[in-house]
Amino acid sequence: MNSNKKVTLFIQCIIDGIFPEVGVAVVRIFEKLGITIKCPAEQTCCGQPAFNSGYRKEAKRAAEHFINVFGDAEAIVCPSGSCVNMVRNHYPELFRDDAKQLEKAKGIGVRTFELTEYLVDVLGLEDLGSRYDGRITYHDSCHLMRGIGVKEQPRKLIRKIRGAEFIEMKDSDKCCGFGGAFSVKYPEISTAILEDKVKNIIDSNAEIVTGCDMGCLMNIQGLLSRRGLPVKTLHIAQLLAGQSI
Amino acid sequence: MTRITTENYREEAIKGINDPVLQKALANLQIRLGRGAEEAYRNLPEGPGLRRKAHEIRMKAVENLDSLLERLSEKIRSRGGHVFFAEDADAAVTYCLETAQKHNVRLAVKGKSMITEEIGLNDAFAAAGIEVAETDLGEYIIQLAGEHPSHIIAPAIHKTRSEIGLLFSEKLNIPYTTDPETLTRAARKALREKFLLADMGISGCNIACAETGHITVVSNEGNIRMSTTLPKVHVAFMGMERITARLSDHDILFRLLSRGAAAQKMAGYVSYIGGPRISGQADGPDEFHLVIIDNGRTKILADEEFREMLCCIRCGACLNMCPVYGKIGGHAYGYAYSGPVGAVVTPLLVGINRAKDLCLGETLCGACKDACPVDIDLPRMLLLLRSKLADGDLKWNVRRDNTGEKILYGIWSEIVQRRWAYDAMLSLSRKGLRLFTGKEGIISSLPFFLKGWTDSRDMKPPARESFIRQWKKSENQRRVK
Amino acid sequence: MNDNGQAKFINNIRKALCVDGKKARPDFFCLKSDEESIEESVLIFDRIGNRSHSSRLQLLGKLIDAAKPVNLDVIPVKSLPAAAQEIVKLACEKKPEWGDAKSVALWKHPLIEEMNIREILRKHDIGIIFSNQPDAGKAERDRHIKESAGSFIGITSADYCVAETGTLVLKTAPGNERIVSLLPSIHVAVIKLEQVIADFKELYTLLDKDLKDRPEGIENGMIFITGPSKTADIEATMVHGAHGPREVYIYVVTGD
Numbered sequence: 001m002n003s004n005k006k007v008t009l010f011i012q013c014i015i016d017g018i019f020p021e022v023g024v025a026v027v028r029i030f031e032k033l034g035i036t037i038k039c040p041a042e043q044t045c046c047g048q049p050a051f052n053s054g055y056r057k058e059a060k061r062a063a064e065h066f067i068n069v070f071g072d073a074e075a076i077v078c079p080s081g082s083c084v085n086m087v088r089n090h091y092p093e094l095f096r097d098d099a100k101q102l103e104k105a106k107g108i109g110v111r112t113f114e115l116t117e118y119l120v121d122v123l124g125l126e127d128l129g130s131r132y133d134g135r136i137t138y139h140d141s142c143h144l145m146r147g148i149g150v151k152e153q154p155r156k157l158i159r160k161i162r163g164a165e166f167i168e169m170k171d172s173d174k175c176c177g178f179g180g181a182f183s184v185k186y187p188e189i190s191t192a193i194l195e196d197k198v199k200n201i202i203d204s205n206a207e208i209v210t211g212c213d214m215g216c217l218m219n220i221q222g223l224l225s226r227r228g229l230p231v232k233t234l235h236i237a238q239l240l241a242g243q244s245i
Numbered sequence: 246m247t248r249i250t251t252e253n254y255r256e257e258a259i260k261g262i263n264d265p266v267l268q269k270a271l272a273n274l275q276i277r278l279g280r281g282a283e284e285a286y287r288n289l290p291e292g293p294g295l296r297r298k299a300h301e302i303r304m305k306a307v308e309n310l311d312s313l314l315e316r317l318s319e320k321i322r323s324r325g326g327h328v329f330f331a332e333d334a335d336a337a338v339t340y341c342l343e344t345a346q347k348h349n350v351r352l353a354v355k356g357k358s359m360i361t362e363e364i365g366l367n368d369a370f371a372a373a374g375i376e377v378a379e380t381d382l383g384e385y386i387i388q389l390a391g392e393h394p395s396h397i398i399a400p401a402i403h404k405t406r407s408e409i410g411l412l413f414s415e416k417l418n419i420p421y422t423t424d425p426e427t428l429t430r431a432a433r434k435a436l437r438e439k440f441l442l443a444d445m446g447i448s449g450c451n452i453a454c455a456e457t458g459h460i461t462v463v464s465n466e467g468n469i470r471m472s473t474t475l476p477k478v479h480v481a482f483m484g485m486e487r488i489t490a491r492l493s494d495h496d497i498l499f500r501l502l503s504r505g506a507a508a509q510k511m512a513g514y515v516s517y518i519g520g521p522r523i524s525g526q527a528d529g530p531d532e533f534h535l536v537i538i539d540n541g542r543t544k545i546l547a548d549e550e551f552r553e554m555l556c557c558i559r560c561g562a563c564l565n566m567c568p569v570y571g572k573i574g575g576h577a578y579g580y581a582y583s584g585p586v587g588a589v590v591t592p593l594l595v596g597i598n599r600a601k602d603l604c605l606g607e608t609l610c611g612a613c614k615d616a617c618p619v620d621i622d623l624p625r626m627l628l629l630l631r632s633k634l635a636d637g638d639l640k641w642n643v644r645r646d647n648t649g650e651k652i653l654y655g656i657w658s659e660i661v662q663r664r665w666a667y668d669a670m671l672s673l674s675r676k677g678l679r680l681f682t683g684k685e686g687i688i689s690s691l692p693f694f695l696k697g698w699t700d701s702r703d704m705k706p707p708a709r710e711s712f713i714r715q716w717k718k719s720e721n722q723r724r725v726k
Numbered sequence: 727m728n729d730n731g732q733a734k735f736i737n738n739i740r741k742a743l744c745v746d747g748k749k750a751r752p753d754f755f756c757l758k759s760d761e762e763s764i765e766e767s768v769l770i771f772d773r774i775g776n777r778s779h780s781s782r783l784q785l786l787g788k789l790i791d792a793a794k795p796v797n798l799d800v801i802p803v804k805s806l807p808a809a810a811q812e813i814v815k816l817a818c819e820k821k822p823e824w825g826d827a828k829s830v831a832l833w834k835h836p837l838i839e840e841m842n843i844r845e846i847l848r849k850h851d852i853g854i855i856f857s858n859q860p861d862a863g864k865a866e867r868d869r870h871i872k873e874s875a876g877s878f879i880g881i882t883s884a885d886y887c888v889a890e891t892g893t894l895v896l897k898t899a900p901g902n903e904r905i906v907s908l909l910p911s912i913h914v915a916v917i918k919l920e921q922v923i924a925d926f927k928e929l930y931t932l933l934d935k936d937l938k939d940r941p942e943g944i945e946n947g948m949i950f951i952t953g954p955s956k957t958a959d960i961e962a963t964m965v966h967g968a969h970g971p972r973e974v975y976i977y978v979v980t981g982d
Contacts, residue, residue, distance in 0.1 A: 016712045017671050018705055023712035039716050044661040050654050052609065052628070054635030058658035065662045142610035175568040179608030186255070186606045187697030192262045192572040193608070194702075222702030225687060273962055290925075311739045318732060324945070330735035382968055383959035399959060406961045425960040433969060440969070441875055457937065457944055467908060467955040467970025474904045475871060477864070485739070492937060492944075496930040510792075511891040511926075514970065515950040523946050525900025527857030527870050539735065547742035 005123075008073035009039040010046070010066075010112070012080035014214045015235075022214060025241035026079050026115065029128065032241075040069045048086040051094070052180045060094045067091075067104050075122070076112040079237050081144025081212050084114045089147055114144060115237060116212055120153040126160050130242045133163035137206035138236075139197070139220065140173040141213035154212055154236055161239060169204035171196070178219040191223070198223050201231055208232045210239055247334055247365035248393070249595050250579035254602035261574035267395075267403045271571050274402055279565035281508025282616060289500070296620040299501050303556035303619050306455075306489045307546065313455035313488050314537060320458020324520030326533040334364035337538050341366065341447070341480050344534055345375055348478050350444040354436075356462060356469035357381035358449030359397060359559055360482050360538060362581035363594075366447070377447070378439045380468035382432055389416045395575030396583065397561035398506055403574060436468070446472035446530065450483035451515075452498055452558060456491045458519050460535060463502070465513035473518060479530040481518070485537050486546075486555035498558070505562030505618035541594040548640070550629055554589055556619045561586075563613035563623065569606065578603055585613035589626045597633055597643045604630040668711070675707040682706045770931045774923060785922050786978060789889040796953030797966050798892045799975045802982075809916050809977040810841040813881065816914070816975065817852055822878035823911040823972075829853030831877040831909070834901030837916055838881060853877075857903060871905060880910035880971070884917050885943075886932065887976065890925040891952055894976065898947040907951060913971040919980045 007030055015022045030037045047062030066087070070076050078084050091105035119125050136158060144150050151173075158166050177183065177193030184190075197220060201209050209224075209231055211217050221233035250257075261267055286293040306313055318328035331337035345353065353370065355361065355377050367388075370377045379388040383400035387393065389412055394400030401409070406423040414421040419431050448469050450460040460481050462469045473479050489498060503509040522529025545551050564570045564584030575583035580591045580600070588607055592600040604627050613623045634646040635654075645651060660666045681688045688704040690696075698704060710718075740746070777785075786802060793800045803809045822828050830852055832838055844854050855877055857870050874880075882902065886895040894915050898904060907913050923929055937944050955970030966972055 011712050017674075017707050020708045020710065020712035020715055024715070027716075039713070041713055041717050041720075042664045043713070044664060044667045047661070050658065052631070053650070053654070054628070054631030054633070055651065055654040055658075056632050057636070058654040061658040062661045142608070142612075146611040146615065175608050175610035175612065177568065177608060179610070182606070182608050184695055184697040186258070187700055188255075188259050188262055189569055189572055189606060190608075190697075191701040193568045196568075218705070219702070222698065222704060225703035226689070226701065270962070277962060308743065311736050311743065311745065314739070315732075315736060328730060328732070330731035332731065332735065332738075336731070380969065381959070382957045386959065399962070401959050402962075406963075409960055425963040426965050428960055429957060429965040429968060433967065436969060437875070441872065459947065465955070466957045466968035468968065470904065470908050470949070471969050474908060485735075493930045493934055496926045500926055511888075511893050511950070511952045513796075513952050513954075513956060517944070517948040519945065519947055523898075523900065525860050526898065526903065526946075527860035527867055528903045528905045529898075531864070537735070539738065543738045543742045546739065 005075070006036045006038060007075050007077045007118070008070060009037055010043060010070065010076050010078040010083065011039065012078060012083050012214065013045040014218065015079060018218070019214050019235070022079060022235040022237055025235065025237040026077075028241040029119075029237060032128065033123070033125075038073070042069045046083045046086045048082060049180060051086065051090060056094060063091050063094050063105070064101070067101070067108055070108060073111065075118065076108070077115055077118045078112065079115040079212065079235060080214065081114045081141050081148055081150060082215060084112055084117075085143035085147030087112045114148055114150055114212060116153040116157055117148060117150050120156055126156045128157070128160070128240050130160075130240045131162040132239050132242065134208055135165045135167055135206045136161075136208045136210055136239065137167045137169045137201060137204045138172060139169075139176060139201075139209055139211040139216055141211055141216045142175050144212050145173060150212070157236065157240060158210070164239070167204045167206050169200045169206070171200055176216045176219050178215050180215065183219060190219075194219060194223050198227070198229070202229060206231065208234055208239075210234050210236050212236050247363060248368075248580070249599070251591060251595060251600040251603060253579055254577050254606060257577035257579070258573035258606070261577055262572055264403070264574070266405050267574050268572070270402045271574060274396070274399060275565055275571050278398070278508050279616065282505050282562050282565060285504035285508050285510070289504070295497060296501060296618055299497050299618060300556060300620040302489060302494045302497060303558075304553065307486055307552060307555045309490065310485065310488070310546065313490055314485065316455040317453055317458055317488060318535070318537070321520055321533070321535055324458075324523075326520035326535060328535045328537065331536050331538045331540070333540050334538075337364050337482065337536050337540070338366055338369045340534075340536055341482075342369060342373055344478065344480060345370070345445055346373070348444060348532075350375055350478070352439065352443045353377045353445040353447055354380050354439055354443040354472045354476065355447040356449065356464065356472045357384050357400070358447070358482055359581050360449055360484050361447065362394070364482070364538065364540065366482075378436070378443070380436050380440070380472055381464070382429065382466060382468075385432055385436065386412065389413075393576065396564060397559060440471040440475050443472070443476045445478045445480065446474075446476040448473050448479065448481045450481050450487055450535075451502070452495065453483060453488040454492050454495065454517070455488055457517070459517040460519070461495070462516050462518065463499075463512045463514065465507070467514055470514055470516055473516065473530070474528055477530055478532045478534070479518070479521075480534045480536060482536045482538060485539055485542050487558070501618035502558055502560050505616065506560035545593050551593060551626060553621055554593065554626060556621055557586055557590070558619060559586070560618060562616045562618055566612040566616040568608060568610060568612065585623045589623055589630065592630055597630060597638070597641055598646065601634055601646055605634070664713070668714070671707060671711055675709070678706050767931050767934070770928055771935070774928060774932070782919050782922065783980065785889045785924060786919060786980070788924075789887065789892060789922055789978075792890060793892040793953070793976075796892050797956070798953040799973070800892070800978060801975060802978050802980050804980060804982055806837065806841045806916070806979055809979055810843045810846060812977060813843060813879075813914055813916075814846050814850060816912070817847060817879055818850060820878060820912060824876055824878075827853065827876070829855055829873070829877045831855040831874045831880040831906045833882045833903070833906055835883045837883045837918070841916065843881070857901070860900065871909075874905050874909045877910045879912045879914055880906040880908075881914045881916065882907050884915050884921065886929055887915075887917055887922045887978075888924075888926060888929055889922055893950050893952045895929065896949045896951065897943045898949070899943065904949060907949065908970055910971060911967070912973045912975070913951070913954075915974070915976045917976065917978055919978055922978065
């Protein structure tokens with residue numbers, strides 16, 4: 001069906017190091033679709049942690065490595081909205097004094113997609129034949145929604161999951177309080193914002209909260225776990241790969 | 246003296262978070278005004294895209310500030326008004342004080358004006374023995390209480406009706422009540438007397454018009470109209486960037502300002518004022534003074550990357566959508582400007598090191614940019630401020646904030662270029678964090694700078710095998726097959 | 727000559743903008759508007775000028791709808807005498823806010839003169855306040871202001887009324903004081919149907935033209951008034967009547 005498409009996977013540092021099962025789910029999705037996946041083993045990090053903390057020279061090193069590793073890939077797919085936002089919207093800023101690199105950076109930005117963006121906008125799919133029974137609510141991560149403009153695509157995919165009941169939570173588009181280093185540097189403020197998000201999740205009566213960014217989900221899961229709350233956190237890839245809890 | 250307490254950001258933030266009255270008030274405010282403004286933009290005949298047009302109008306004005314200010318002052322002077330150009334807060338305050346003393350002013354009435362907070366006008370007048378009565382109800386309340394405003398549009402948002410009832414019964418000698426209408430009536434009466442007695446009226450300026458040579462003042466209460474019509478002297482303070490070129494610009498600017506500030510289609514009162522009373526008019530001040538203030542704005546203007554910040558019309562829309570402001574309230578920001586606008590403008594005006602918590606203590610969610618009626622890219626400037634703190638900056642006189650962190654990121658930047666080194670780092674952290682991993686495979690306590698996370702949250706430890714390692718293994722198996 | 731710090735200030739701005747003060751800068755205000763906006767203005771003028779009576783009545787309907795959420799009362803009346811009757815009824819019904827004596831402040835304005843309301847009000851023992859000697863000196867002006875502060879109704883006309891928002895546009899002029907729409911507890915405005923325009927785009931297009939034809943009208947200042955004075959500063963509860971009028975009535979003479 002889609003055997004002429006090739007996808008190069010950028011897995012994201014958080015998934016690579018802490019939640020590899022999400023990466024496994026992403027691979028399974030493309031295998032089910034009959035699409036060849038490449039995954040350069042030299043990849044590390046897009047540079048966002050350094051950039052967000054103001055360390056642009058250091059972020060540039062990471063970005064240069066990214067551009068080298070992913071070079072001429074036809075389509076780079078990443079299960080992290082914030083990373084795609086970094087590549088697409090901030091790489092040009094990092095290389096604006098270097099015309100050649102800037103060219104490469106712009107070029108790679110156009111070819112880098114967030115997972116649900118790729119599935120819905122590029123492949124034109126909504127129904128992947130996935131199955132999950134239960135009540136699901138969705139968290140809009142900030143960079144995905146405002147930086148990449150992805151809001152409807154994940155919802156379209158969730159709605160086609162057999163057996164799943166999709167519930168919109170209150171203020172799904174409000175920040176969860178992660179903000180990267182902010183979560184450890186200003187933990188009281190981060191937690192206060194997170195408390196609201198978790199309350200909205202509980203109030204929605206969902207059994208699972210999903211999203212497209214493990215940073216946010218890790219943050220949400222952290223509080224759910226500490227409070228012993230029964231809601232499970234799954235990346236959308238895990239739902240789409242038909243993974244049961 | 247201008248009050249600056251930006252160093253207390255963390256402490257004040259925690260106070261705000263633990264104040265249930267403030268929390269409830271902020272939550273309601275953000276629904277009513279924040280979500281309200283969102284909907285109001287959607288309902289614009291031109292759609293939310295109109296904000297981009299407004300941005301262009303503001304930028305054009307900022308880039309031609311010299312001509313516009315010359316034109317404005319020429320027109321005001323032609324009508325017998327006075328225009329004073331104040332390089333800094335002291336110059337502005339001194340001019341106003343001298344004008345007050347020349348006219349033997351004993352009582353001045355004042356409309357809400359953030360720039361007068363910025364320059365510390367009230368304190369200077371108090372020191373000189375001149376009473377300045379705040380007339381915006383919220384400002385009046387907190388003046389009576391001896392506090393500072395916590396929001397640009399709703400300064401007394403942190404006070405309950407019972408607190409206000411107690412305050413009024415004590416200061417205005419009325420029977421204790423918590424009914425907002427009765428309390429408002431009491432303030433109406435008390436302030437009406439002041440309006441009629443005052444020797445001087447003080448106001449800010451929302452958006453001046455260079456073409457016609459007017460300042461404009463906007464309110465819903467009518468207090469600014471009172472303050473600028475009744476007393477014999479009117480002194481208006483204006484940040485130098487608060488001007489637009491043509492009258493027709495106001496169509497877009499006022500429609501957006503009203504929606505952004507208070508989810509209204511149009512504010513209650515908009516006044517165009519260009520000088521003292523004209524002959525044949527039975528009301529209006531005999532003298533009109535416009536004080537145009539720099540106080541650090543030229544420096545922002547000179548930096549092309551921050552110039553956009555001068556487009557701001559101080560409407561408070563960003564506060565109404567900010568998740569951080571929504572939890573910590575206005576006092577944490579330690580200066581006249583709170584919320585996302587404060588997070589950018591305050592470091593630029595008082596010192597980036599001094600106000601570092603304001604730009605570091607944000608999630609960068611971007612809601613402020615979407616809320617801004619003139620589409621200012623606040624997150625971009627927050628990131629820029631962070632880069633100046635990371636590396637230091639000569640032009641802005643910033644010293645590097647955290648050398649240890651710089652070194653760590655330096656090492657990190659070498660590691661991320663080499664997968665083998667990255668794998669080693671992952672392995673090391675995995676082994677290290679095993680010490681902190683509990684029985685159920687959860688980390689409930691992290692060391693050093695990561696402690697903040699586990700104070701309130703659990704953490705999953707790094708996986709036994711990274712995804713890339715698993716991938717390499719399965720690739721090898723595939724090759725063998 | 728003491729320029730109050732202007733030269734140095736403007737020079738600092740020019741330095742910041744990297745602009746050479748000696749080179750002429752484009753003068754915004756003499757620049758001809760571009761073709762597109764001239765065309766747009768012409769279309770808008772035509773639309774306003776050729777508006778049919780029934781379209782104007784439709785706009786009035788929109789105005790009445792817009793008035794509700796801002797607590798504004800819009801009352802269509804057939805004629806100026808009819809408006810006068812309604813206003814007098816209001817004056818008889820309403821109680822003064824400060825003290826017991828009833829007095830009404832008025833603009834000197836052709837529409838208000840034509841209404842002949844002074845006589846009717848006098849017959850009902852309601853005092854009339856208008857400024858007789860505005861240039862007679864500070865003491866006289868202060869007295870006039872204090873007197874107006876005791877009035878419970880202020881009657882003005884307006885230059886325009888924006889249907890989309892319920893906004894009255896009042897240009898400051900001799901005899902048309904600001905205090906008449908500010909100090910009394912109730913503000914009454916009397917306008918003709920033709921003065922109702924659709925939105926702010928139309929308003930500013932008309933104001934631009936006014937600026938060219940009759941600049942003094944705008945030179946002297948303007949106020950836009952949208953409904954009664956209000957505040958929500960106490961626990962976000964809306965209260966009408968902060969410092970300005972607590973009630974606003976617009977009588978629109980339709981001629982029907």
